[in-house]
Amino acid sequence: MRVASGGSVLPEDLRSRVLERIRPTRLQFSMLGRLYSLVARALEECEDLRLSIPAYRVELVGSAAKGTLLRDKWEVDVFLLLEARREEVRRLGESLLRSCLEGRLPYYFKYSEHPYATVSLMGMQADVVPAPLAVDPRDAVGVERTPFHTRYVRSRLEEKPWLVDDILLFKSFLKGIGVYGAETRVGGFSGYLAEVLIIHYGGFEETVKAASSWRPPVMVDTTGGKADLDMLARRYPDSPIIVPDPVDPSRNTAASVTPKRLAELVHAANIFLRKPSPTFFHALQPGEPCRRTLPGVMVLMSGNYSDHPPDSVWGRLKRLGERLYRATKARGYPALSYSFYTDEALEAAVYIHMESPSRYPIEGRLGPPTWDRERATRFTEKRLGEGGWVWIGDDGRLSGARPYTGSAAGDVERALATLPLPPGTRSYKVVTCPSTGPCGFPSYLEALRDPTPPWLRHVLGGCRS
Structure with a gap:
């Protein structure tokens, strides 16, 4: 039985309202079953399958098996566990699935660590x-751990079934x-x-309160002292948060979390504790966009x-955004940040946010010392030939400047010619948005x-919910 804490920050009526929208229904479980x-x-x-690999087991795993799926997730994860070597599974897996599903269920293939089928019905x-x-x-490696994760969470929720609601709240948050x-x-x-953190801290509010005080590098030992945290810190030196996997303490369950996402959770947790609002939960967010474009x-x-x-595709898009952001900043544009998007089918986009897509019409250049005769002469001739300026600083180095007549779109075009684009890209175009007003894109691109x-x-910007 769940006991409310004295210092509760989530009003009971809001908790009930959110759970009413995110709890999976009996019909949902029945149809997914x-x-x-x-x-x-x-x-x-x-x-x-029987002829190729006689010993195997079919197992329901993931959120549907644990009872922790959100109401809007009509998905199940099914593992075909084969008594075979990993190399053999990777070699035979796709052909066996095709043979078993063909003519019986509609499916298509996706490719991650190894091929898997998605049945859509x-x-x-x-x-x-x-x-x-x-x-x-x-x-186990990669997704092979999923059955162990499912069994672990189910066993803990059998001991404390009231935590299911808290897991749903945290996932929605x-x-x-x-x-x-x-x-x-x-x-x-x-x-x-999310499930491991709720089980460790004992509830939604407890987890949010803990997250509000996190500061990298964060260490959350969910194994009761079984994990070697120093070893994990050495093994995952770039991870801003380390949460040992309860089923394999040598692994960091939070290895995917970037510094940006960790910071966003910490910031949101602090604001939520000050001003709890239904807008924090995905099922109660307003449908109308509230935005101010740059x-x-x-x-x-x-x-x-x-x-x-x-x-x-997403990884290449992210790297493209990073490099275009750095390139525009290096060219003197007041670049602020970047964002990226793809529908994973036909479209992709990168946007570089700027104070303004223009820059000062003069571009400075640092030159060599005057005693580097050939380079100093070439630098001087080039700057003056461009109609620019040359002077000698107190340190004895040449400096110069030249008129700049380029454009943000043109500089981005030149940078794109040297950068790897997302796989599958056939063409692209560059559009400048000169103001904070609409730029003529569909809503998802705006x-x-x-x-x-x-x-x-x-929550804080004055938009009407």
Whole structure:
């Protein structure tokens, strides 16, 4: 039974209101259970599978198996656990799934660590993942740990079933502030990490209060002292937060969390403790956008992005944004930040936020010392030939300046010619947005032009909810 703490900051009426919107329904569990049964039967009755790998097991894993899925997630994760070596699973996995599902269920393939099938039926999805049947979680890698994670969380929730609601609240909170998801696109907190933190701290409010005081490097020992935190710090030197995996203490469950996402959670937690609001939770956020766009430069790309792993496309987009931001800043533009987007099918975009997509019409250049005769002469001739200026500083080095007639769009175009684009890109164009007003893009692209998270504008920015 859940006991409310004396220092509660989440009003009971708000808690009830949020849970009413995010708890999965009996109908949802029933329909997802039916989907799982259809997939399991197709695999268990598959003759090619029995002939190729006689020993195997079909297992429901993930949030649906734990009872911690949000109401808007009509998805199940199904693992086909094969008693075979990892190399054999990777070699045979795709062909076996195709043989078992063909003609029985509609499916398509995705590619991550290894191929897996997604069965799509009546608005629901089942990800079917072949994996070796591991006995010890320390022998598992990547997604192979998922069955162990599922069993761990289920066992803890059987002891404390009231924590299910707190997990749902925390997942909705993370999703509402934009930090939910371990994929490259987000770089945030996975569903499993959210569950582990709630189990460790004992509730939603306790976890938010703890997060409000985090300061990198954060260490949260969820293993009762079994983890070697010093070893983990050496193994994950770039991780701003380390949360040992309860089923494998040598692994950091929070390895996907970027410094940006950690900082966003800390900031949101502090604001929530001061001003709890329904807007923090994804299911209660206003539908109407509340944004104030910044000037800048948009790179619009088109291509066949569905032919490539989503993490590969998102990762390349992020790196492109970083490099364009640095390039424009180095060219003297008042660049502030960047954002990026893809629909994972045909479109991708990067936006560089700027104070203004223009710069001073003079560009300074540092030259060599005068006693470096050849370089000094070339520098002087070049600057004066450009109609510029040359002078000698107190340190004896030449300095110069020249008129600058370039444009932000032109400089971005030149930078793009030297940078790797997301895989699948066929063409691109560069558009300058000179003011804070609309730039003529669809709403989802205009959203890139505001670096302020929507929840923050609604909670503190005076927007009407």
